[in-house]
Amino acid sequence: MSHANARLTAHGRALLVRRVVHDGRAVAHVARELGVSRQCAHRWVARYRAEG
Incomplete structure (x- = not known):
């Protein structure tokens, strides 16, 4: 669950991980x-x- 000031949503974090890993x-x-x-x-x- 994201907080109000989160830069990325769960989708954005998954995208980041996918690009790196x-x-x-x-x-x-x-x-x-x-x-x-x-x-x-x-x-x-x-x-x-x-x-x-």
Whole structure:
């Protein structure tokens, strides 16, 4: 569930993870494209890898 100030929805986070994990793109580049911080993008990718 997203909070009111969330930059991306669940769909946007899935898109970010897909571009990084499946397409092999750099986290920093994808984060910039989607308008989130590099740290936040790394957190989402790590959470996906840990929890699926």
